[in-house]
Amino acid sequence: MHPSTSYSESRKWVAVLIFVIRCLPFCRSDPRISEAGLFCGDLRVSPNSSYIPLFVKEMEVLSQLVTAHDWARYVVNSTNISIFSLAQCYGDLSHNDCLQCYAASRTRLPRCLPSVAGRIFLDGCFLRYDDYKFYNESVDPVRDKLNCNSTIEGVDSGGVDLDFGKKVEELVDGVANSAAAGGGHAAAEVRGVFGLAECWKTVSVDGCKTCLGKASEEVKTCFPSKEGRALNAGCYLRYSTHKFFSNPADEKRHGSGVSRVGKSMAIAWSAIAFCMLSLFACYAAYARWNKRKQERNNLGQISFSYNKSNLQFKYEILEKATNYFDPSRKLGQGGAGSVYRGTLSNGKTVAVKRLLFSTRQWVDEFFNEVNLISGIEHKNLVKLLGCSIEGPESLLVYEFVPRGSLDQYLFTRNRIKILNWKERHNIIVGTAEGIAFLHGGCEFRIIHRDIKSSNVLLDENLDPKVADFGLVRCFAADQTHLSTGIAGTLGYMAPEYLVKGQLTEKVDVYSFGVLVLEIVCGRKNNSVKEDFGSLIQTVWKLYKAHRLTDSVDPCLEGHFPALETSKLLKTGLLCVQASATLRPSMSEVVRMLTDENHDIPEPNQPPFLSTSTVSSGSARSSYSFTSNAVRKFEEFDPSTDSFGMLSSSEQLESEELTQKQVQGFHDSNTEARS
Known part of the structure; x- marks a missing residue:
């Protein structure tokens, strides 16, 4: 049995069962989980305290007690921490509705965390926790609240119904007095106005009377609203123009009049529902067992080939x-994941x-x-x-590569070693050859997608090795590429891939071009230089001014061949052109780097980006960059060498216009991952 088939069949059975249950005439219930008020304290717990685990324990014990009694209070104590809690369903609520209401309140109350105090009033129950013993508290001048409905009685008929105010006053006084004298709960109706009063079971008789007395005076001020609620420390009082409470006495009277036919139908529907539920449970259990059996068989086959x-x-x-x-x-x-150095039993690292x-x-x-x-x-x-x-x-x-990653030789304050020009040129050529092999030298074409200095490792001879081309994701049979699972690093990703998800080998070419500029200039791609801007901006401006060698890493102290340096930088600029079609392939890049007689075309303007939002490397600015970059790059046109609103002129004055169109693209740091 295929898992997807099993799943779809299960959904059909669930739908049928839900339909049948909804048709049952006796399944009428209202747990009244509408939120009347949520109030959180101002004092917060220490971030390193054990408060949260204690709170979870508190709620679990409270759940067990509410399940047994429809109300509960509980105290959990630990070193320097005490949590007092109280939960109570209103007296008219059935046991099942009570459990649903409490579950809803328990789900919502943790919104107060990490505050040490919180209370939530639902229209069917109450839940509170605090750091002191509040059980006898009846009123709280600071936190007692009033909730009045904005809909006004009588407005539809052209004016406020003054008689409605008399009804509310009569109802509220009556239900408050009845609850105070009759065990803390009362519900009543006065000529189309309905009311309910509830005191917490931990409050004394006098405390209940005091709380409801205050609540009745407060809730009267809600007139002419159609609904009003008083949410006090020791009680709850509500009036409404619609009947919201259950009346056990009425239910009992109505129940005695149920016909034998009705009872028979109820029993029959119950039996049908039970049978269908049992059948569904058996079917689901069988489907799950069969799926696990297939998984075990598949895993056994994999393990067999793996062990061989x-x-x-x-x-x-x-x-x-x-x-x-x-x-x-x-x-x-x-x-x-993280990488560790290991030594095998044969001594190999x-x-x-x-x-x-x-x-x-x-x-x-x-x-x-x-x-x-x-x-x-x-x-x-x-x-x-x-x-x-x-x-x-x-x-x-x-395999273990002993000399570490390239970024440790270029960007760290205490560089392991200052790479000379010959070493840098060798690293650039070797990296290009490795990427070119991934693109066309093996059985499958593989796109790395995360070419950067930290993914280029150096062996004992400082020869480069491209790492983290990792695990490929196999495309469908009609597709011609394989792609690694790594999504890339902001600042190295080509614009067409970042915005439109267009993935070709030219994505790696763009990243390689950024890497070339970093190696030659000794600067991170997202670093900003005064009067020049980002690394790509700097190199382009110097290229247009015929001063390319001015961008070379000052650590080389002028010890580099000017002609070879210019060729490398021009190659890097060719790789970072905005249009993917204008970038050379990696095999062409290798020829440009190794063949002295190979002509290098003049590069077109790359996608310059504004540095106004480049930060000092904060992760926050890097993350906010993503959505901004997508918005700005919507105007990018791959068929040209730049962006839609940028003219074809390559004068330096066009940079300012380009920056306005694509502001934020290089507002990234190499630590932020997509």
């Missing part, structure tokens, strides 16, 4: 290799990634993709050695 594979790593071996994921062995943290999104549901796809990626070998790609899928979490095992 040379990609298998036992979880216990990897756990021991990393010294049980010792924090001192942590190499870094990525979007998919590996990098072990703990995946954050590990679930059994995707184990089949996961193993197949590892099997595919592990077959990709290139000197400029980090080798995937295998995985572990049978432990409490899934692990990936990569």
